[in-house]
Amino acid sequence: MTNNLAILGQLxxxxxxxxxxxKRDEITTDLICCAVAIQGRLWTFHEEAAEWQALTAHLSALPGFRNDWYEAVVNPPFATNETIAFERR
Incomplete structure (x- = not known):
C-alpha cells in the first residue's frame, strides 16, 4: 500500500x-487492525500502515459509523476486542 487515494478509491x-x-496480540504489544467487507471481499489493514490515518478518516464518514471504536478496542490490553464500527443493514 503506497498510495492513499488508490486504496481509498477501492473502498x-x-x-x-x-x-x-x-487487536492482534503481538507478544509485547497489541496491533490494532481493521477489516473492511465489500461485496464478499475482505480488505485488512493495521495501524502501522502509512495509510492508517487516511483510512480511518475515510471510514468515519460512513452513516452511523461508531466513533468510539478506538476506546472499545484498546481495553483491556491483549484481548481481541472485536468491535463492529459499521454494518450496512
Whole structure:
C-alpha cells in the first residue's frame, strides 16, 4: 500500500458492507487492525500502515459509523476486542 487515494478509491463508502476493528496480540504489544467487507471481499489493514490515518478518516464518514471504536478496542490490553464500527443493514 503506497498510495492513499488508490486504496481509498477501492473502498467506496456506498459499497462498504461492514467495518470491524480488532487487536492482534503481538507478544509485547497489541496491533490494532481493521477489516473492511465489500461485496464478499475482505480488505485488512493495521495501524502501522502509512495509510492508517487516511483510512480511518475515510471510514468515519460512513452513516452511523461508531466513533468510539478506538476506546472499545484498546481495553483491556491483549484481548481481541472485536468491535463492529459499521454494518450496512
Amino acid at each position: 467506496p463508502l456506498s459499497e462498504i458492507d461492514a467495518v470491524i476493528f480488532y
